[in-house]
Structures are given as C-alpha cells and as structure tokens.
Amino acid sequence: MARRRVRLFMGELHYRPEIRLHTASSGDVPTLRELYLVLDEDGQRVACGAVRTNVEYLTGIPEMTVRDEAQHVLPLLPWDAQLEELRAIVEQQRDLSVTIRALIDTTLFDGLSRCAGVPLCVYLGGRFTGGYATNQSLFWGDDATLIDLARAYVARGFADLKLRVGVEDFERDLRRLARLRNELGDGVTLSVDVNGHWSEREAEERIERLTPLDLAYVEQPIPAGDWDAMARLARRSTIPLTLDESVASMGDVRELARRRIPAIAHVKLAKLGGVGPVVEAGRLLKAAGIELMVGQMNEGTVATAAAVHCAMALQPHRGELYGADGLLDDPANGLTYSSGAVEIGNGPGLGIAFHEQDAELLWEMTV
Known part of the structure; x- marks a missing residue:
C-alpha cells in the first residue's frame, strides 16, 4: 500500500x-x-x-x-x-x-x-475552456498610479476594471472615476466596489450621481445583514448591484435565492469554504435566476486556479480571477494573464505546479 x-x-x-x-x-x-x-x-x-x-x-x-x-x-x-x-x-x-x-x-x-x-472543472461536471475572462482591480492609491495602472491593464487587453472606493470622501471617488472614463473612453467597462461603506440613503444618492458614468455595477454599496434594505436599494438602483460581503455563508446564499433580489452574487472559496460549497451555491443561485460572479481574495496561483475551475464549471456572468497576476514570489505557477482572461493548462486536477x-x-x- x-x-x-x-x-x-x-x-x-x-x-x-x-x-x-x-x-x-x-x-x-x-x-x-x-x-x-x-x-x-x-x-x-x-x-x-x-x-x-x-x-x-x-x-x-x-x-x-x-x-x-x-x-x-x-x-x-x-x-x-x-x-x-x-x-x-x-x-x-x-x-x-x-x-x-x-x-x-x-x-x-x-x-x-x-x-x-x-481537469477539476470537468470533474465538477463542466467543460474545460482553457481559462476564463476576468476583470482587474484598481486599489486605493494616488491618482497618478491609478491612471498608469489602468492604462497598463488596457494595453494588455483587460478592458473590465473595478475601482475600489469608500476609503476617503465620495467627491474624490467621483473625480477619479470621471478621469478614468475620460482617459479610457467608452470601450472600457468600469465598476466600483464600496465594501459596504455607504448607508442606504448615501447609496441611493451616490448611485444616482454615478449613473452618467455608465458603470457596469456597484458592488456591496451598503453593509451586509439588512436584506430588506438591500432589496429596496437593488430594485430602485439605476445601476446593477453586486453582492459580496452579503454572500458570506451558505445561509446567505439560501436567503438570497429565496428573496430573489435582482443583483449579481459574488461567490468565493474563502468565504464559503472551498470548491464544493462554491459549486453548490452557484447552482442554487442560478436555479433561482440570480446572476453569478466567481471571484477570489487576492490569492496566489493555487487558490486562484481553484476559482478558475469553478468558473469554468459554473459559467458565471462575470469572473474576478486576477489574484495571481503580478505576484513576484508565488511558490506555484501555471496561470497566465492576457487579452482580458486568465489561462490555465488542461492537466488533471488544478493543472498547476507547487x-x-x-x-x-x-x-x-x-x-
């Protein structure tokens, strides 16, 4: 043996x-x-x-x-x-x-x-597609770095960019978004992630002011936990909403599926407990008519590869799989990033090397 x-x-x-x-x-x-x-x-x-x-x-x-x-x-x-x-x-x-x-x-x-x-995605009942489309995230930092990084992503073929907001005042966030839209043009998809740092009233007012910028979605505009407030906001919002912190457990997944709130559900292995729960959650939410985003927590190649396989298996509306891009000292390899997607080999399992x-x-x- x-x-x-x-x-x-x-x-x-x-x-x-x-x-x-x-x-x-x-x-x-x-x-x-x-x-x-x-x-x-x-x-x-x-x-x-x-x-x-x-x-x-x-x-x-x-x-x-x-x-x-x-x-x-x-x-x-x-x-x-x-x-x-x-x-x-x-x-x-x-x-x-x-x-x-x-x-x-x-x-x-x-x-x-x-x-x-x-490959893991095939084991999960999906089809191997060689990778999945992903956005890139623009984290908080100075304005010059923000613009340079955004241009670099677009030059590499990544035209779906999410700006992190809520760190300082909204007026600065608004100016930065307007500059991104002006610099990058209408061919780039922009969205924002608030990480739950607005109140319901602030969210209503600020979403209205963001509407002319043609954002793809606003992620987690208000804190998790108040499902009634999130449902009200989602039904009134002029911009689609994505829920991240609100989908932190299988209990949250079931509640969202029951309520059928018109928002995109952002599922992650680190929140739900691995591949099995993410696939279970994704199938439950899709059956309830709720669109999916499969993402990761800014993780290295091994954990990100697992999320990529979940995306290939579930075929979500969006992928947020950029985590291993730009790491200098990752002890694993097997993912490449280009032309708006993360690519992975078709070996068995995760298809990567540690x-x-x-x-x-x-x-x-x-x-």
Missing part, C-alpha cells in the same frame, strides 16, 4: 510595487500570507490546495488563529483514508473554520480530479 505524506506549508507573496492591495475594508495589505496543504504518495504529487490567511477583514478570524487551527486539526484527520471518504469526514466536522475548510476541501477536490485523470522549496514547511506526517 502506498505511503501518504501530508505536509503544511506557509508562503508570503508580494505584488509588483505598483500593485498595492488597499480597500475600504482591508486597509493597506503589503503581503499575502497563504497556507498550502500538499499530499504525496510514494514521491508523487497527489493533491495540493491553498488558502489565504490574512483575511480577518472578511472572515473575522485572526491569522494566527487560522494557523493554530490548521496545525491542531490536520494531525487528527485519518489521512490514510480514501480521498472521497476524507471529504465526507471533513464535511461532518462542523467546528472547522471556513478558512481551514476551504484549505482541506480544495486540496481534496484537486486530488479527486487528479485520480480521475481530468514548488515546495519556495515555501516554509510548518508541519508534516506520513501514514
């Missing part, structure tokens, strides 16, 4: 200097920190998954709590079991954080599709 080696790694990832993750909810984030779960059998790679850990602003879970949980939970799992059996066991572990659940779930789905000899020598080993066991 093959011996299985299970290892947990950590990596610190950095973008090129001109790309700085900074939103109204995250603040300034200079480094992406990720955990990688890797399974090998007799020296051959069986599975690999990843999750970003410094996302307390989304999950409410401190980074060190996530790392401690990983090193406590992983040794207790029966790693000598079949992968499908392992997945069933993990699904029954109700006390797992969403972050650790996403890490394990993504790893096991990579392994299951590798064993089946097919280079363990470029990450820090935290824990290991062999069964």
